[in-house]
Amino acid sequence: MAQTSAQKKGVGSVIWEYLTTVDHKKIAILYLIAGGFFFVLGGIEAMLIRIQLAVPNNDFLSAGLFNEVITMHGTTMIFLAAMPLLFAFMNATVPLQIGARDVAFPFLNSLGVWLFIFGGIFLNLSWFMGGAPDAGWTSYASLSIASPGHGIDFYALGLQISGAGTLISGINFVTTIITMRAPGMTYMRMPLMTWTTLVASVLIVFAFPPLTIGIFLLMFDRMFGSNFFLVEAGGNTIIWEHLFWIFGHPEVYILILPAFGIFSEIFATFARKRLFGYSAMVFATVLIGFYGFMVWAHHMFTVGLGPVANAIFAVATMAIAVPTGIKIFNWIATIWGGSIEFTTPMLYALAFIPSFTMGGVTGIMQAAAPADYQYHDSYFIVAHFHYVIVGGVVFALLAGLHYYWPLMFATMLNEKLGKITFWLFFFGFHLTFLIQHFLGLWGMPRRVFTYLDGQGYNAANMISTAGAFLMAVAVIVLVVNIIMTIAKNERVGMDPWGDGRTLEWSLPLPVPYYNFAQIPLIRGLDPYWVEKKEGNGKMLPSESLTDFHMPNNSILPVVMSLGLFIAAFGAMFFPDGKDWAIDAVSGLDPKPWALPVLIIGLGTTFVAMGIRSWKDDLGYYVKKEEVEKDLEELERGGK
Amino acid sequence: MAEMEYNVPTERWPAHPETATQEGKNKFVGFWTFLAGETALFASLFATYLALKDSVPSDDHMLASELFHLPLAFVMTMLLLTSSLTSVYAIYHMRNNNFQKMQLWLGITVLLGAGFLALEIYEFIEYYGYGHTFRSSAFGSAFYFLIGTHGFHVIVGLIWAVLLILRNAKRGLSVYTAAKVNTFALYWHFIDVVWVFIFTIVYLLGVL
Numbered sequence: 001m002a003q004t005s006a007q008k009k010g011v012g013s014v015i016w017e018y019l020t021t022v023d024h025k026k027i028a029i030l031y032l033i034a035g036g037f038f039f040v041l042g043g044i045e046a047m048l049i050r051i052q053l054a055v056p057n058n059d060f061l062s063a064g065l066f067n068e069v070i071t072m073h074g075t076t077m078i079f080l081a082a083m084p085l086l087f088a089f090m091n092a093t094v095p096l097q098i099g100a101r102d103v104a105f106p107f108l109n110s111l112g113v114w115l116f117i118f119g120g121i122f123l124n125l126s127w128f129m130g131g132a133p134d135a136g137w138t139s140y141a142s143l144s145i146a147s148p149g150h151g152i153d154f155y156a157l158g159l160q161i162s163g164a165g166t167l168i169s170g171i172n173f174v175t176t177i178i179t180m181r182a183p184g185m186t187y188m189r190m191p192l193m194t195w196t197t198l199v200a201s202v203l204i205v206f207a208f209p210p211l212t213i214g215i216f217l218l219m220f221d222r223m224f225g226s227n228f229f230l231v232e233a234g235g236n237t238i239i240w241e242h243l244f245w246i247f248g249h250p251e252v253y254i255l256i257l258p259a260f261g262i263f264s265e266i267f268a269t270f271a272r273k274r275l276f277g278y279s280a281m282v283f284a285t286v287l288i289g290f291y292g293f294m295v296w297a298h299h300m301f302t303v304g305l306g307p308v309a310n311a312i313f314a315v316a317t318m319a320i321a322v323p324t325g326i327k328i329f330n331w332i333a334t335i336w337g338g339s340i341e342f343t344t345p346m347l348y349a350l351a352f353i354p355s356f357t358m359g360g361v362t363g364i365m366q367a368a369a370p371a372d373y374q375y376h377d378s379y380f381i382v383a384h385f386h387y388v389i390v391g392g393v394v395f396a397l398l399a400g401l402h403y404y405w406p407l408m409f410a411t412m413l414n415e416k417l418g419k420i421t422f423w424l425f426f427f428g429f430h431l432t433f434l435i436q437h438f439l440g441l442w443g444m445p446r447r448v449f450t451y452l453d454g455q456g457y458n459a460a461n462m463i464s465t466a467g468a469f470l471m472a473v474a475v476i477v478l479v480v481n482i483i484m485t486i487a488k489n490e491r492v493g494m495d496p497w498g499d500g501r502t503l504e505w506s507l508p509l510p511v512p513y514y515n516f517a518q519i520p521l522i523r524g525l526d527p528y529w530v531e532k533k534e535g536n537g538k539m540l541p542s543e544s545l546t547d548f549h550m551p552n553n554s555i556l557p558v559v560m561s562l563g564l565f566i567a568a569f570g571a572m573f574f575p576d577g578k579d580w581a582i583d584a585v586s587g588l589d590p591k592p593w594a595l596p597v598l599i600i601g602l603g604t605t606f607v608a609m610g611i612r613s614w615k616d617d618l619g620y621y622v623k624k625e626e627v628e629k630d631l632e633e634l635e636r637g638g639k
Numbered sequence: 640m641a642e643m644e645y646n647v648p649t650e651r652w653p654a655h656p657e658t659a660t661q662e663g664k665n666k667f668v669g670f671w672t673f674l675a676g677e678t679a680l681f682a683s684l685f686a687t688y689l690a691l692k693d694s695v696p697s698d699d700h701m702l703a704s705e706l707f708h709l710p711l712a713f714v715m716t717m718l719l720l721t722s723s724l725t726s727v728y729a730i731y732h733m734r735n736n737n738f739q740k741m742q743l744w745l746g747i748t749v750l751l752g753a754g755f756l757a758l759e760i761y762e763f764i765e766y767y768g769y770g771h772t773f774r775s776s777a778f779g780s781a782f783y784f785l786i787g788t789h790g791f792h793v794i795v796g797l798i799w800a801v802l803l804i805l806r807n808a809k810r811g812l813s814v815y816t817a818a819k820v821n822t823f824a825l826y827w828h829f830i831d832v833v834w835v836f837i838f839t840i841v842y843l844l845g846v847l
Contacts, residue, residue, distance in 0.1 A: 104665040167676060175669035205672055209680035213687065226773055226780035228687070234694035234777035239687055580774055614806050616815065
């Protein structure tokens with residue numbers, strides 16, 4: 001329920017508040033904390049990989065452990081770090097950018113974050129319960145069916161749970177952006193961050209269900225005795241590859257489009273210019289999303305689909321370079337002639353253009369199917385996708401962290417430390433991955449735990465590892481920066497960057513729990529900038545000050561997620577020792593408690609869903625008087 | 640936004656009560672978006688089924704052409720299509736603010752859906768007797784996963800409808816409950832459409 005920000009609260013009530021919250025701003029913080037934790041975890045796994053590969057014939061990690069580490073590094077970074085961190089910024093900004101008091105489905109927003117958190121925890125429990133998944137983040141069925149023990153089951157069940165959360169969040173953002181825009185906020189006035197969120201959410205809606213089915217096939221084969229991937233029973237492992245990449249390729253755009261959105265905001269703000277070619281940018285975003293579904297088989301050129309299929313997918317892949325190129329040129333044209341301010345977010349944005357373009361160019365090289373036979377499964381591929389994911393997505397996350405920090409926490413990260421982080425990370429990143437292109441072309445295969453001396457790989461691998469350490473130092477400086485900023489707690493006021501253009505910067509900081517005392521009237525693209533130049537610098541209200549409606553908190557999302565978390569243990573141990581089970585688990589001790597645990601877990605979730613459906617959840621009204629008091633306080637504080 | 644009373648008097652009952660509130664509009668758009676995702680889900684299932692159709696380890700397994708009978712599938716199709724029609728009647732009465740008739744037609748929808756489900760279970764038991772099971776072959780796995788996922792959707796729909804009938808029995812019709820009933824109706828139409836594809840791709844193409 002409503003509370004005033006001045007009230008001091010105990011630890012217990014703060015925890016309860018976050019467990020039950022449906023406020024998009026608090027959910028953004030949950031995504032940021034959990035995603036940040038998994039980012040550090042994935043980073044530690046990356047360091048283990050680079051330490052193992054620093055010198056030839058290294059035995060720092062065993063071959064089996066190496067496979068687990070690379071699998072968990074990829075899976076953690078994509079599903080548990082990059083996507084949730086993007087969701088953090090989407091949640092923090094989108095409702096504020098479109099002038100809404102919350103998302104369309106606040107309850108589902110909470111369910112989404114808790115499914116992700118429980119799924120992520122489940123996946124990582126594998127380290128303590130007999131070994132992590134070891135078939136790579138793509139988990140190709142021919143490998144994953146044969147993998148002994150329960151590692152792959154943690155992968156399948158953990159991703160199934162967190163994937164459900166992602167799908168729910170995607171539906172929520174599509175609906176929010178369609179139905180919750182303030183008066184005057186037409187589609188062609190939406191900031192690029194909102195546009196890219198919309199397109200990425202549509203991609204989630206269409207891309208995650210194929211993954212869900214793929215993982216179900218894997219789960220059923222490993223846990224319930226089906227034969228989808230068992231060739232001796234008529235199965236076909238290529239089905240997994242198709243389903244995985246029908247999801248997996250759009251997933252790349254699900255990650256990069258919001259990154260493009262963040263950078264588009266940063267370029268316009270710190271070049272102090274309207275984004276160049278706004279409508280072309282929107283068109284390019286939609287086109288990338290559309291093409292994203294027609295290129296999945298370029299991950300499978302070497303499978304043997306035949307020259308016709310390979311040629312079609314090669315051409316479609318090359319076509320994506322066109323809208324992406326449009327974007328790159330528009331960003332350059334935005335900076336051109338602008339009055340540029342070199343803040344930390346702007347440094348990341350400027351570094352992003354050449355770094356990401358390099359990743360894009362190697363992508364076009366691989367799109368040529370015959371040439372791809374040479375690059376396939378080599379370090380060239382590793383270099384390529386780290387250039388697009390780190391040079392694109394991670395740069396955007398770090399830029400967004402600095403840029404949106406004041407919006408989320410009403411304090412500013414230290415700019416000097418921020419710039420140190422940037423330079424360390426920028427050089428570390430290129431040092432680590434540029435040389436890997438050449439390692440790949442010299443013949444070093446990916447996913448091998450060591451290499452022999454005298455193959456010419458020694459110096460390049462050592463350089464790569466040195467770069468990784470620079471990135472690790474950069475992240476440590478960032479963590480120090482965050483801790484210092486929180487400890488100092490120096491509050492900043494409205495429009496902390498001074499050049500805010502979009503609606504979110506017109507709000508007082510910290511943003512009131514109801515966001516807008518009055519829903520604003522939008523008079524153009526970059527509405528806050530419009531009011532700064534043509535009005536008195538304040539948003540015009542579109543409604544008189546009245547009581548308004550807000551959603552209730554609920555603990556049910558945590559209960560539903562916990563139910564699936566419990567059920568996952570039941571499903572995982574169900575096939576142990578059964579005669580119909582695959583060889584990987586049929587030799588384990590039988591677990592008679594598995595079925596009851598499965599039923600109890602699913603029962604918990606379904607009962608919680610039933611309660612949700614049964615009870616009226618009408619929300620509550622924020623009284624006009626309370627809002628008036630807040631506004632008065634703001635007036636006094638502002639002077 | 641003006642204060643929205645959920646219990647609207649008869650004379651002011653809107654033509655589309657299900658989207659009369661902001662929450663109702665959100666539900667409407669959100670559920671269509673969810674159904675878009677469900678479409679991708681079933682598309683993946685159909686693709687898997689077509690890839691593994693008649694893919695069995697040895698000659699003693701039955702294939703689609705020997706297994707399926709159209710008469711049973713036809714009766715099931717008629718039951719489900721009719722239940723879709725009766726759910727339309729329920730929505731018609733909802734828009735006319737006729738609570739009792741809405742409840743009645745929802746109840747008939749549930750009965751028809753339950754009839755469909757009973758026949759599906761009967762069909763599965765019959766196939767089980769022929770040795771065509773979830774674990775017998777890749778064909779079996781793909782068949783039961785596709786039809787079973789649809790059947791699971793029917794079960795969820797039936798429980799959902801029964802819960803709605805019971806919870807609304809005391810509350811009556813308001814723009815709040817109307818949005819809930821309409822969402823169920825959208826869902827029910829969707830699983831009906833999926834069945835039309837199953838009938839065509841699995842049963843018709845199976846026996847041809």
